[in-house]
Amino acid sequence: MSFSISPLKVCIVGSGNWGSAVAKIIGNNVKKLQKFASTVNMWVFEENINGRKLTDIINKDHENVKYLPGYKLPDNVVAIPNLREAVQDADLLVFVIPHQYIHKVCEEITGLVPRKALGITLIKGIDQGPEGLKLISDTIREKMGIDISVLMGANIANEVAADKFCETTIGCKILENGLLFKELLQTPNFRITVVDDADAVELCGALKNVVAVGAGFCDGLCYGDNTKAAVIRLGLMEMIAFAKFFCKGQVSTATFLESCGIADLITTCYGGRNRRVAEAFVKTGKSIEELEKEMLNGQKLQGPQTSAEVHNILKQKGMLDNKIGRSKYLSHENHLFFVKYGFLHRGVCLD
Numbered sequence: 001m002s003f004s005i006s007p008l009k010v011c012i013v014g015s016g017n018w019g020s021a022v023a024k025i026i027g028n029n030v031k032k033l034q035k036f037a038s039t040v041n042m043w044v045f046e047e048n049i050n051g052r053k054l055t056d057i058i059n060k061d062h063e064n065v066k067y068l069p070g071y072k073l074p075d076n077v078v079a080i081p082n083l084r085e086a087v088q089d090a091d092l093l094v095f096v097i098p099h100q101y102i103h104k105v106c107e108e109i110t111g112l113v114p115r116k117a118l119g120i121t122l123i124k125g126i127d128q129g130p131e132g133l134k135l136i137s138d139t140i141r142e143k144m145g146i147d148i149s150v151l152m153g154a155n156i157a158n159e160v161a162a163d164k165f166c167e168t169t170i171g172c173k174i175l176e177n178g179l180l181f182k183e184l185l186q187t188p189n190f191r192i193t194v195v196d197d198a199d200a201v202e203l204c205g206a207l208k209n210v211v212a213v214g215a216g217f218c219d220g221l222c223y224g225d226n227t228k229a230a231v232i233r234l235g236l237m238e239m240i241a242f243a244k245f246f247c248k249g250q251v252s253t254a255t256f257l258e259s260c261g262i263a264d265l266i267t268t269c270y271g272g273r274n275r276r277v278a279e280a281f282v283k284t285g286k287s288i289e290e291l292e293k294e295m296l297n298g299q300k301l302q303g304p305q306t307s308a309e310v311h312n313i314l315k316q317k318g319m320l321d322n323k324i325g326r327s328k329y330l331s332h333e334n335h336l337f338f339v340k341y342g343f344l345h346r347g348v349c350l351d
Ligand SMILES: NC(=O)c1ccc[n+]([C@@H]2O[C@H](COP(=O)([O-])OP(=O)(O)OC[C@H]3O[C@@H](n4cnc5c(N)ncnc54)[C@H](O)[C@@H]3O)[C@@H](O)[C@H]2O)c1
Pocket: 014, 015, 016, 017, 018, 019, 020, 044, 045, 046, 067, 096, 097, 098, 099, 101, 122, 123, 124, 125, 155, 156, 157, 158, 298, 299, 300, 301, 302
């Protein structure tokens, strides 16, 4: 991308737990880097919190009390409830919403953002297209006609907001654009590696949530740490097999050794919300929706929905009970079965 003299305007599309943690990083970074405009727009899905609008709370108290309580946001991060207004004139768009809302959001802003704008998605999930698998980045790219990079890693939002050390991975199709987002997002304690394997990076972020559901079932069923380690290992092999099959072999196994791969998988299977809710799902007999309401204070789970999407994609390809390609890992004997088993254990069918 060639830069005009004016600094690049950033808009964060989303303001949940991760969106707010990232807003803290970006708000602080743009103050130090002249390349970027010093005010950052953040689109906030408006909610009423004890009689006050969430946007007013963020703009006056500089805290997202609902999704990232206890952490101050920089005062140059401006919460805007109108999506179209928030993205107007943006040069850089950071997409960080639960994946189920991406179509609605893209449809609302398509045509408003110039095609020379660049995007990055931090969204962990997959979409379903007529051909089966569709990446969220492809959905955004197709709808908006802009280049999209991805950022995925072992990044539990509250730990990042607390400035605890972690790594992450940016996957890009155009290296220059990946490096620009690295400038925007890297801090001394949030270390970024840029790779060109964007599709594999994105698939890692989506698929690890399926494995985390399996890990949660394992905890809920009191199967012990050896079994959980087996679920994680088999889950990783399945992630690699799935990615290689659906990205037509153009993925590097080395990408799975980056933060977006093995590191994110481990974090999610021990600390993430998908594991926690899956454990409760087995133990309490409540529905996922009930548990989301009770345990997540408005946050959304990605794992169960991604499990169902992966299941549908495999079914569409006639691969539910067969091995994927020549891989011996994605068989019904292994993890997908385990996830399915966890749901079946509670009488829930993924079909
Ligand atoms: N939280 C984490 O630790 C973390 C870390 C890395 C990646 N991610 C990924 O980032 C993405 C966003 O997660 P999050 O944790 O910021 O979100 P979240 O689950 O904390 O929050 C839900 C968000 O959805 C918004 N929302 C609610 N109803 C909506 C609607 N009808 N339309 C549009 N938006 C609506 C809310 O305003 C809020 O911003 C997800 O894909 C997640 O997997 C999360």
